[in-house]
Amino acid sequence: MSFASRWLAPRLHRLKERCPQLDVHLDVTDINVDLRDGQVDAAIRYGSGHYPHAAAEQVLEETVTPVCSPAYRALAGGLAAPVDLLGCTLLHEDRMLADWAQWLARAGVERSHRARQGPAYSHGSMAVEAAIRGEGVALGRSSLVSDDLAAGRLGAPFPDVRLQAERGYDLVYRVGAGNDPKIAVLRAWLAQEIRLFLETRFKADKHS
Template sequence: MQPGIRTPEATIKHRHPVPLNALRAFEAAARCQSFQVAAGQLFVTPAAVSHQVKRLEAYLGVTLFQRGHRTVELTREGAALAASLGELFERLDLALDRATAATTADLRVSTVESFAAKWLAPRLHRFHRTCPALKVRVETGNAHADFANDGVDVAIRYGPGAYAGVAAARLMEAPVFPVCAPALLAPGAKPLAAPDDLRHHTLLHDESAAGHAGVPDWPAWLAAASATRVDASRGPVFASIYLAQEAAVAGHGVALGVAPLVEEDLRLGRLARPFQHALDNPHAFWLVHRHGADANPAIDAFCRWLRQEASGDARAAAAGP
């Protein structure tokens, strides 16, 4: 053999003849801590998952689960293997994402209804102009995105951050202030010149602040504005910011607007801002995806566009009216 020339035999690395289906079944069972839940994710029966795990245990010569009555618990060896496999399967998923990025034309985006309707939808045409071959599918819901099993590529969430096991970056701050239909400020309408004038108007509430310490609600805003003559409990309660905001647009009262979600309606004159006082919000809008997912050109392009749009909104807000 000539120096520096490697034969095919020399490049072959030793590989364990490990049963790959068994590894996949074990990783799912370890992640779910349940053979039954893992079976549902893999579209097989719990008995099939159990069989594959036993097959892997026989191959390795170690016990991976302590089995109880309808319960399973990882052994020390099982926990160590599960941690390594979780990382390996994550890297495999990312490698497959990169391999298919050149041929895929779909990008699945998960976000909350209010953000989709009030911020993303009015701007999405600008992304399509820059990336016309990429089809964006927008899905709404409040649950955390399951990047491993639901096929979601990018999520935008409204919350405190600190999302475990994923890459999360603050996209936009979310200060809160009152908004209403312009008709409520027109000559001849009920007074709305000072915060205490809100006693003449219906307060529109949403549930986004419920159970979240520090997230501004009407009692917090009225207290900060020194409005002592207003009953903060009055008015209907809506299940989402979006519904409360739409009620305000329709002239049914005054809502607390979250800045990024009311920017378009303020610009178009569908809403007006009766008072400039705003409250800081511990919740913000976060850009969330799997670790390393921005190596996928489609995900990277969409995330860069989101950040550019968000920074443009921030510059406009700083400039003022």
């Protein structure tokens, strides 16, 4: 749901511009729909890449890195080193395995009970919104924070320390439908959007 609202939906107008005759119906759900009944042409799933009775192509790998508002960073003394995060309010996304304990270990910070403390949210977008409001530092998924980094609502104090998330985003469709014109248009559009996203993310990281 977070990916659909913060990354996919704001970009869908360019799919319509690319293919005006294509009517797009976006249904956001945590339920894995059955693609075999013909009611849904394709899905984008945050998962392992393996789905029963469906074909899948990974379209985007996901990484996580700390993000916070510029005001919070200033109040926290600038966050010059990863260890400084132990004095911050850490915001968590429930069920995300790539968590604060793993990121801090990657950054060379000794194990601390602080890695488990702080508010937790069921969806990553909620943690990101809390970070924008200045309530702490979120471990932001790259697709959810890219626009906010580019706009300056968030900054990434340690952009070079990224942790690979346990899952990525997959384009999923019926077995044998890979050459369907609608799937081909969707695949090409996603590839273009992801290229642009990765370029924008890199620029945002350089200026965080």
